[in-house]
Amino acid sequence: MPSVDLLQTLGNKYSAEILDATDEPRSAQELSDELDIPIATCYRRIDELTEHDLLELHDNILSDDRRRIKVYRRNVEAVHIEFEDDELFVEVEERSEVANTLDEAWKTLSEG
Amino acid sequence: MTELTETGIAGLDEILNGGLVSNSTTLVSGNPGAGKSILGLQYIYNGVERFDEDGLFLSFEENERDLREAAESIGFDNWQDHVEAGNIEIYDKQVLLRENDFSSSLELLLGDLNDDRYERLVLDSLAMFQLFFDSEREKRTYLLKFTDILAENDLTTLMTNEQGAVFPDTDVGLENFLTDGNIFLLQTPTDSGVNRYAWVAKMRKQDIDTDIFPMEIRKGEGIRIHENASAFSMMNDEESPL
Numbered sequence: 001m002p003s004v005d006l007l008q009t010l011g012n013k014y015s016a017e018i019l020d021a022t023d024e025p026r027s028a029q030e031l032s033d034e035l036d037i038p039i040a041t042c043y044r045r046i047d048e049l050t051e052h053d054l055l056e057l058h059d060n061i062l063s064d065d066r067r068r069i070k071v072y073r074r075n076v077e078a079v080h081i082e083f084e085d086d087e088l089f090v091e092v093e094e095r096s097e098v099a100n101t102l103d104e105a106w107k108t109l110s111e112g
Numbered sequence: 113m114t115e116l117t118e119t120g121i122a123g124l125d126e127i128l129n130g131g132l133v134s135n136s137t138t139l140v141s142g143n144p145g146a147g148k149s150i151l152g153l154q155y156i157y158n159g160v161e162r163f164d165e166d167g168l169f170l171s172f173e174e175n176e177r178d179l180r181e182a183a184e185s186i187g188f189d190n191w192q193d194h195v196e197a198g199n200i201e202i203y204d205k206q207v208l209l210r211e212n213d214f215s216s217s218l219e220l221l222l223g224d225l226n227d228d229r230y231e232r233l234v235l236d237s238l239a240m241f242q243l244f245f246d247s248e249r250e251k252r253t254y255l256l257k258f259t260d261i262l263a264e265n266d267l268t269t270l271m272t273n274e275q276g277a278v279f280p281d282t283d284v285g286l287e288n289f290l291t292d293g294n295i296f297l298l299q300t301p302t303d304s305g306v307n308r309y310a311w312v313a314k315m316r317k318q319d320i321d322t323d324i325f326p327m328e329i330r331k332g333e334g335i336r337i338h339e340n341a342s343a344f345s346m347m348n349d350e351e352s353p354l
Contacts, residue, residue, distance in 0.1 A: 077246070097215035098244040099254060105222050106257040109264050 025058040025071035117268040120158030123337030137259040141273040142297035148272040152234035154334040167232035172240030187332035225265040292316040
């Protein structure tokens with residue numbers, strides 16, 4: 001069950017920006033460059049988000065200089081917070097698998 | 113010249129000015145019992161029987177045996193032979209909803225699409241397909257992506273849609289704008305049974321006849337649309353609920 005813990009992770013500087021940018025798979029270096037995040041912080045945020053299943057390791061792609069690069073993709077579509085009867089509800093809406101599959105196939109088309 | 117895919121359904125190709133636009137997606141709308149699934153079965157069956165074109169039939173509504181019985185009950189006697197020979201590939205509800213895991217069936221389907229073997233596809237129904245998406249925006253986005261994928265793979269598609277005919281003051285489903293063509297199947301009760309009509313409301317890139325035509329479902333033949341009968345008889349019928 002997601003909790004306040006998750007909100008803290010989300011609240012950390014750059015976390016929301018990273019999730020927003022990882023609609024498509026991105027490497028730590030790309031995120032650092034695009035979002036202007038110090039690389040060490042970027043790695044730390046990625047670890048935190050991955051721990052909470054908000055982000056997932058999507059693939060190990062081969063770079064131009066033949067090194068393996070980890071790319072990450074967000075796992076969630078939305079996070080809802082409700083305050084009700086003195087109780088806090090945090091609900092994580094995951095990305096649909098079907099949507100993922102169609103996204104992938106469609107992406108292949110536009111690249112093809 | 114636009115390339116066309118003949119449905120082989122008597123009367124329909126004439127109204128469509130030759131057939132469906134190849135690689136397009138057409139929505140077939142109507143109330144339950146209006147003949148949407150039969151039209152789909154017939155489109156796929158004719159493809160194999162008469163045009164040497166293989167087809168995929170995706171049904172969230174029925175299993176393979178139901179489809180076979182439906183096909184045979186209207187006289188498509190070779191349906192099962194074509195299924196066994198692989199000319200008709202069926203993804204029935206058991207396959208599509210296996211372990212509640214539509215995404216893996218979708219992977220299989222995408223593999224089949226890549227094969228270039230199939231030229232016709234029926235999705236019965238769009239409403240069930242859309243249940244896999246959360247918001248209205250997602251439903252639209254993924255319908256568009258799916259139709260893109262189908263078009264790129266050279267499939268001419270019919271999707272059934274549970275929706276009555278649209279008249280002024282009623283909401284038009286957004287699906288109608290997102291697809292290339294719209295065919296409505298209508299039915300009105302009469303003393304002796306039911307009167308059926310077909311209406312092609314839209315077909316992108318194609319000059320069509322947008323009158324409403326009487327339609328029959330005949331044993332041994334399936335759907336037949338009468339091109340020349342008095343098209344608007346139903347409009348004058350005082351008992352018409354429409």
